[in-house]
Amino acid sequence: MAQLQNGHSKKQLDIAIVGGGLVGSLEALYMAKRGHRVHIFEYREDIRKTPLARGRSINLALSVRGRTALRDVGLEEQMIQNHGIPMRARMIHRLDGSTYAIPYDARTNQCIYSVGRNYLNGLLLQESEKYENVERHFNHKLVDANLRKGSMKFETPGKENIDVTADLIIGADGAFSAVRKCMMKQPLFDYSQKYIEHGYLELCIPADESGGFQMPPNYLHIWPRGNFMMIALPNQDCSWTVTLFMPFTNFKTIDSEEKLLGFFEKYFPDSIPLIGKEKLIEDFFGGSPSPLVAVKCRPYHVEDRALIIGDAAHAVVPFYGQGMNAGFEDCTLLDKLFQKHHDSLAEILEEFSLTRWEDTHAISDLAMYNYVEMRDLVTRPSYRLRKAMDDFLFWLAPNFWVPLYNSVTFSTMPYSQCVKNREWQDKMLTYFIISAMSSALLGYFVMSR
Known part of the structure; x- marks a missing residue:
């Protein structure tokens, strides 16, 4: 039996992270920097030793939320300077082969970065090797868990089962999370998934x-x-x-x-x-076409022993480019809660669940909408007119008027607040348009008399 004992100091915790992908590897770095002992359990082989699976990459678009997390663990500059390719605008291809660009941020020329999934995952794992308090276990498949007791059973490469206990289990094992599957057995756990057509x-x-x-x-x-x-x-x-x-x-x-x-x-x-x-x-x-699923659930924790983050908690469709960025933001917010509550797991996990779900549900809905925008609305004059109005008002009053895309992609404004901000802007524009039309009509009637 392998057991992670809570030993050296009062505040040093044994953290078991299930999932050695992007979010799990990043969370391991955050926890290691806080001095906790971390074990990563990944059911696949080491991604650094295996080729990327055909047809499953969907390039990653790194934006401010993801960059903030990478900055916290000292990797932002390496990703941006040595690997990321800046994308400053959408380049729209018409049927006749002509193209035109729609800048993401015409005011300050901010951009998103195209990054390789394998490279970034490998970089995070490589960075974890610098910490003596991080251990990686590949080819370990979670087959059962008692989340209230912090215990798990893994199937190893030799098909032998090992038992593991930890102070905190963090499920970062993707949209089809084994940890979430165990969590669904808990009373009052809400869960829904949606496959798009x-x-x-x-x-x-x-x-x-x-x-x-x-x-x-x-x-x-x-x-x-x-x-x-x-x-x-x-x-x-x-x-x-x-x-x-x-x-x-x-x-x-x-x-x-x-x-x-x-x-x-x-x-x-x-x-x-x-x-x-x-x-x-x-x-x-x-190849063959692959499905796209969105997952919503809550709460994200079980007492003071288990938590899910990233796609395990809130898988989204890829059309806003926020799946990875939202998962990385989970790690950033969780780190702040560890700091705020001085490593008190009960307080940390409860606050994360209570405060995070509204934002993740919001970005899930935004991602669904953005598919319609990308495949259809960007070609319409009404879209380009609204984009021009947003850009002008943003240029005129950048602290007063922030377009939806800018707030989602180039800020750390909570996703739910981004939505509320857009709703307020819609009301303001409607008011201005109605007022302008009323004034014009009034002027016409006055002049015609």
């Missing part, structure tokens, strides 16, 4: 013959087509990860090479020479 399939635009980018690199490229869309994010090797989001019913209709090429010639003609016909066929039929 659209799936995604990854393609690739390779580097050109000279090893450079085939498209302008400092953009998130979007091909909006109403009910579906395609996006492309730049990679560090000058290739592009291309993701086609579309209803599963549409995917099913494309069952031959002729139909595939006909579909792309109709909707994404400018992408064909970039991808290449042979590679397009190979990548499309070499």
